[in-house]
Amino acid sequence: MVGIQTAGDRHRGHLGELGGKGAFLREIDRALLAGRADVAVHCLKDVPGDVPRPDELVFAAYAERDDAADVMLFPAVSKIRCLADLAPGARVGTSAVRRRAQILRLRPDLQVEYLRGNVDSRLARLDSGEFDAIVLARAGLTRLGIDRPGETLDILPAVGSGVLAVECRRADADVVDLVRLLDHDKTRRCVSAERAMLHGLQGHCNSPIAGNARIDRNGRLTLRGMVFTQDGSQFVHAQDSAPPDKGGDLGARVAADLLHKGARTLIDGIPH
Template sequence: MRLGTRPSPLAMTQARTIARELERVDDGLRVEIVPIATSGDLHQGVGDLVALGGKGAFAKEIDRALMDGEIDAAVHCAKDLPGDVPRPEGSVIAACLEREDVSDIALFTEDGGVRGLDGLGAGARVGTSSVRRHAQLVQRYPGLRIEPVRGNVDTRLAKLDRGDYAAIVLARVGLRRLGIERPHERLDIVPAIGAGVLVVECRAGDGAMVEPVALLDHAPTRWRLTAERTLLSVLRGHCHTPIAGHARLSGDELELRAAVFSGDGRRAISASRVAPVSGAERLGEVVGGELIAQGARELIAEA
């Protein structure tokens, strides 16, 4: 199996983990990891992600390689898949791996003595690449300067350490996968849709590849991701839309809570509902509809 992934250290680490799992569940399978540079990777730190095509900039070259038969399967972070355009026709998400930590954390310099955003002085620069994080941080910390920062994890940490920022905000799971431990504060903000979930995509008709990949599928995670991504699709969310959404599982029921923010973070609307796991898709539709009824379309259009 040729397994396509982005070439960043984090993406390669994730792909190696999945490759080992595939070879474990199918003893006769051997996996070759194929790094594929995407538009988002080639322009890390340069310009606005929106100008590169949004979150799809981290997936479209890999999608093309899959559909052209250059690779047999593709690894994606679910949160990097846009909701305003469908996945490529003829592709299928063959596995949703078990969800990991969904939290966002603020990181500080190791010798600065600060361990929380509340400890930063007025006007301190806090870097984040996410409009979802930006909107929620502006609400909670109006005295801080929330500014864009791009690049892979190592690049962002280097910018923090040389003093470009007083803090940066990243996904906890990315640092854990890389084995990086730094002083940090876990933030109480609504997670990204698809946070903490890796998916493996194959060509729908390629049973020889779909079958072993499907052995890694984690049904509870798929239910949760279905509700979240249906919500995103209903809202037609993309990379410059401050949308947050998270589905929790309790027994055989899902609770989906979601929020949409204005670009400046000063206005927010929210909704939440509970439904059986069998109704995960309908749950996403209902919560999305409630947000639209409250004015989500107007906030999204402004963003």
């Protein structure tokens, strides 16, 4: 195991100051390319859609998707257990502009404030009374074995939510073949649609873009996409479906539909 602390881990300010979520990848990419590591694991939602990946690297596997939901947690001593019960002006912590926009759509009276750090530090700040609620990914809580009361929010997840992407050097055929044993076909098909949509929108790290694909009971691949203003007061929505092997085409269509409805104006109106 090769432990790497990335610029995104070290920096405590806004990720936009480092050029976005790519700050979690650059040092890891260099370790792979230099041969200091053979395999890397990423939370796919942290892989930007507007920054080309190195041609020498490949995502050889997408592990089966965990629960992609966002969950709102409350201080351990609080009797409040749902978004609706928060008082006007309550402080909600999250690092995701996508979550911020959707929470403010539901509750424009709340104060949604920037919160970064590992899960333990975020929970500590919540329980100290600094926030009235925070929002985290359920998949991350589950992977860490953290089980505490909270509310699953009815908001659209980030592209790649709940998916671990396993990356290696394209030229290392034996390693690629080994890693591919971890690949989950349905997850890969869903991811292909979501990532194609994200690429088509060319959003930056401050773009409130949400997208989620699923294979329905009829075997069709369905993709929902949304783009918001930062305060959630304006948004565009698109949904379409396709055969499961046409994820790339589906993502491109949904992106085009969102752009036709004004997504470019919403994205370009938000500073990097």
